[in-house]
Amino acid sequence: MTTASVFRVFIITAVLSLVGNWLGFNINPIAALPGMIILLILVALGYWLSRVSPIKLPSIAYISALAIIASIPGVPGANLVAEYVGRVEFLSLTTPVLAYTGISIGKDLDAFRRQGPKIVVIALLTFLGTFVGSALIAQVVLKLTGAI
Amino acid sequence: MRSEWKVHLLALGMVIIAESIGTIRFQLGPGTVLLLPMLYALVIGMFLPSLRLVNNEDMETASPLIGFAVMFLTAKMGTSIGPNLSSIFKAGPALILQEFGNLGTIFFALPVAVLLLRMGREAVGACFSISREGSLAIVADLYGLDSAEGRGVMGAYITGTLFGAIFNGLMSGFLVNTGLFHPIPLAMACGTGSASMMAAALGPVVAAYPEMTTELTAYAASSQLLSNVDGLYMSLFLGIPITEWLYRVFKGKPVANEPHPAHD
Numbered sequence: 001m002t003t004a005s006v007f008r009v010f011i012i013t014a015v016l017s018l019v020g021n022w023l024g025f026n027i028n029p030i031a032a033l034p035g036m037i038i039l040l041i042l043v044a045l046g047y048w049l050s051r052v053s054p055i056k057l058p059s060i061a062y063i064s065a066l067a068i069i070a071s072i073p074g075v076p077g078a079n080l081v082a083e084y085v086g087r088v089e090f091l092s093l094t095t096p097v098l099a100y101t102g103i104s105i106g107k108d109l110d111a112f113r114r115q116g117p118k119i120v121v122i123a124l125l126t127f128l129g130t131f132v133g134s135a136l137i138a139q140v141v142l143k144l145t146g147a148i
Numbered sequence: 149m150r151s152e153w154k155v156h157l158l159a160l161g162m163v164i165i166a167e168s169i170g171t172i173r174f175q176l177g178p179g180t181v182l183l184l185p186m187l188y189a190l191v192i193g194m195f196l197p198s199l200r201l202v203n204n205e206d207m208e209t210a211s212p213l214i215g216f217a218v219m220f221l222t223a224k225m226g227t228s229i230g231p232n233l234s235s236i237f238k239a240g241p242a243l244i245l246q247e248f249g250n251l252g253t254i255f256f257a258l259p260v261a262v263l264l265l266r267m268g269r270e271a272v273g274a275c276f277s278i279s280r281e282g283s284l285a286i287v288a289d290l291y292g293l294d295s296a297e298g299r300g301v302m303g304a305y306i307t308g309t310l311f312g313a314i315f316n317g318l319m320s321g322f323l324v325n326t327g328l329f330h331p332i333p334l335a336m337a338c339g340t341g342s343a344s345m346m347a348a349a350l351g352p353v354v355a356a357y358p359e360m361t362t363e364l365t366a367y368a369a370s371s372q373l374l375s376n377v378d379g380l381y382m383s384l385f386l387g388i389p390i391t392e393w394l395y396r397v398f399k400g401k402p403v404a405n406e407p408h409p410a411h412d
Contacts, residue, residue: 005152006216012156013217016163024167024185042223058289060222064380067226072233085227091184093224094281095166097217098186099159101302102193103202104210104294109194111299118265119303122274124315125260126253126304130278131319131337131349133252134371138333141242148330 003051007044013096014040021092035084039093042067151209158201159210162189176314182344184309215288222285222380229377243367246336247374250382253278254391262398269395273300276391279308280341282380286388313348321352331357335364339371341379346372 001009014036018029021036046063053062071081105112142148166185173182196202202210254275261271273291277283279301284293291297320338323329331353338349350368354361 001212009213009216010219013213013220016156016160016217017220019160020163020167020185022167023164024170039220039223039227042226043219046223047219058286058384060219060285060289060380061384063219063222064226064229067223068229068233071227071230073231075230078230081227082231085224088224090221090224090281091171091186092167093217093220094184094186095163095189096159097214097221097284099162099166099189099193100155100210100213100217101293102162102190103155103158103196104207104214105190105193106197106202107204107207108294108299109197111296112303115267115270115299116303118261118267119270119274119300120307120311121265122257122261122267122271122300123279123304123307124311125257126275126278127308127312127315127340127345128319129253129256130250130340131316131323132249133256133337134246134249134340135323135329135333135337136252137249138242138246138336139329141245142330142333145241147240147242148332 003048006047010040010043010047016096016099017088017093020095021087021089024092024095025089027087027089032087035086035088038070038081038085039088042070151205152213155202155206155210155213158196158206159213162192165189165192181310181314187306187309190306211292211294214293218281218285218288218293221281225282225376225380232373232377242333243336243370243374246333246371247378247382248386249337250277250340250375250379251387251390254387254394258391258394259398262395267300269296270300270303272388272391272395273297273302274304275300276387277379277383278312278340278342278345279304280379281305282341283383286380286383290388308342308345312342313344316345317348317351320349324352324356331360331364332367335367336371338368339373339375341372341375343372 018032018036021027021032022029043063046066047059049062050057050059071078166188169188171184258271258275261267261275273287283301284305287297287301293302334353338346346368354364
């Protein structure tokens, strides 16, 4: 995709999210617009950086880093970022993702049906693994440092 | 080009329907089942081919768009990290080191997935993390969400959204009752990166040690915060490479399908 068409997709996604934010959370699109523009800038800048930077990292690494820096208290404008982006609900950003996924999923539906039950089992195992892994390490470290 | 506008318009319609229905929640056993608008959007999408509203070209057109939409999620998550960054420097060694326990999922789930269930590359997508939004973003970027890895992470994401809270509540209740763990490490383990899962997992721990409620809640919340801060980078730089390596070890042959940027 050309850079121009990628940026067009960014803008359309932002519009879809504003609509979702309005219908799902009753947040007026005008009120949410500044926050959405901030997100749009972070996304576009991060995407652009990942293309031109000599350090080859996925665009989300750049986007995330930029968003973190822009919101650290004390960084110029950070309070505005927090305030405006706060009016864009997280869940209203997930709905467009799953809408596009839903449209594209048709061609993978058979694969999904075959793998589905296995994936459910594995997903539950990952919850168990993460929980037990964290509890074990915390328990050992706290014992070693004499905290418990 | 025409296909792309059609896909955008369909997505807009799906967002409007899904968000108008809104979130539905109901109690099931120890936890709450959340039916979120994103789930309706997905289900509507599954019916589009049978309604002859999308063809193969539209499906192909929609695939790369997922990765771009996910970038907004990443940006939003990032802006909630900045204000909390200083909490990392205040956290003790136990709280920080237990974050690496989140990688325990790989050694736990991947052997079962590959050796027992004979899964393919779906296992890589499903096993490297607990498959929350950040993981979707990573897989979208590295493999594309319409790949086998994408099916893995997407399936696990939906599983977590539907059953994560219930499962975590049951699991934590069971582990508290074994008496193997001190309540503080258990509370730290509750913070895995999903707010609803944390709340569900913390419930039984607090119920068993009511006199420590404030302390335990604080540990869980700090751990949750840390997971949100480090999750994406932990998965990107440790989780995925370890999973890829272990997958190769189990399969005993080089992987044909190397990661490639989705937007190439």
